[in-house]
Amino acid sequence: MAELDSPAEAGLVAQWRELLARHAAAACLLDRELGDRFGLGMSEFEVLERLVEGCDAGDGHALRVSELAPTVHLSQSALSRLIARLEKAGLVTRAMCESDRRGIVLTLTEAGRERYEQARPLHREVLELTLGGELGNAGEVPSA
Amino acid sequence: MAELDSPAEAGLVAQWRELLARHAAAACLLDRELGDRFGLGMSEFEVLERLVEGCDAGDGHALRVSELAPTVHLSQSALSRLIARLEKAGLVTRAMCESDRRGIVLTLTEAGRERYEQARPLHREVLELTLGGELGNAGEVPSA
DNA sequence: GGACAGTACATGCACGTGCATTCAATGCAA
DNA sequence: TTGCATTGAATGCACGTGCATGTACTGTCC
Numbered sequence: 440m441a442e443l444d445s446p447a448e449a450g451l452v453a454q455w456r457e458l459l460a461r462h463a464a465a466a467c468l469l470d471r472e473l474g475d476r477f478g479l480g481m482s483e484f485e486v487l488e489r490l491v492e493g494c495d496a497g498d499g500h501a502l503r504v505s506e507l508a509p510t511v512h513l514s515q516s517a518l519s520r521l522i523a524r525l526e527k528a529g530l531v532t533r534a535m536c537e538s539d540r541r542g543i544v545l546t547l548t549e550a551g552r553e554r555y556e557q558a559r560p561l562h563r564e565v566l567e568l569t570l571g572g573e574l575g576n577a578g579e580v581p582s583a
Numbered sequence: 584m585a586e587l588d589s590p591a592e593a594g595l596v597a598q599w600r601e602l603l604a605r606h607a608a609a610a611c612l613l614d615r616e617l618g619d620r621f622g623l624g625m626s627e628f629e630v631l632e633r634l635v636e637g638c639d640a641g642d643g644h645a646l647r648v649s650e651l652a653p654t655v656h657l658s659q660s661a662l663s664r665l666i667a668r669l670e671k672a673g674l675v676t677r678a679m680c681e682s683d684r685r686g687i688v689l690t691l692t693e694a695g696r697e698r699y700e701q702a703r704p705l706h707r708e709v710l711e712l713t714l715g716g717e718l719g720n721a722g723e724v725p726s727a
Numbered sequence: 728g729g730a731c732a733g734t735a736c737a738t739g740c741a742c743g744t745g746c747a748t749t750c751a752a753t754g755c756a757a
Numbered sequence: 758t759t760g761c762a763t764t765g766a767a768t769g770c771a772c773g774t775g776c777a778t779g780t781a782c783t784g785t786c787c
Contacts, residue, residue: 624773
């Protein structure tokens, strides 16, 4: 009565389970470490990183929330609250967008950039630890 | 002042972002679809699947919660409550473990197996959709 | 036997998330 | 101009999660 998966389906399931395992390992460790040492969640760090990248691109260029949204995998409401937390922590600034007054532009504060720079080594270290080729990942080329 | 990532680090970050994107796409869609049509969350389905596999292995073999825990990526408390939900929905049964009365053994009910069998095609379909080679995944071999 | 550390699971609590809704601002049409 | 659908973001709410703790049971050492 229980139908079996086709080989293609079995492959997908295996791929999915490995993805789940890697994601869980990395996300869990990232959240714990970044949280303990820098008061940042995984997504908080991710947002800071996008802001740093955005600012580095056009110097004083500030990102709109609507630009940020697609790059972090969060609902609109979760992103809104995450930004509120970052603002309360003094890491970003919310300002009205001049060209479209519905929008909000985000700017990284000095403290925000510093926090990011401090946290980045740990972030990379965790990625190295969790993605760097254990967990039975056959055929993963680290440099590719 | 902002130090750049080494090539190895940049690769890790790219790998991490792709993993995040795939995980978000699949997990979000799975949760929504399974939830809407079968009243199951992603992790609920995962647990049912482990129970089916466990039962198929030794027929009437019932899994202990402590055996289940390492395979699903949840905290012990989250798993406990998830099982409570499944039990309330009539999909699994909790019973005291004879050999170690601290432990709980889980058995899949008929309704639980049916629900799983019904949900599985949708689960596979979502995996196919989200893992089956879009999202700029260069070099992924679908059958591998 | 009794005391005690360790294990298995449940529960109180705080928190982050998604959904639905709300409010403000925009663009377009009449 | 007014009216209306649409978009950007914030908020009420319910819910799932992790951490810390509690409770019950096991095994060990004395």
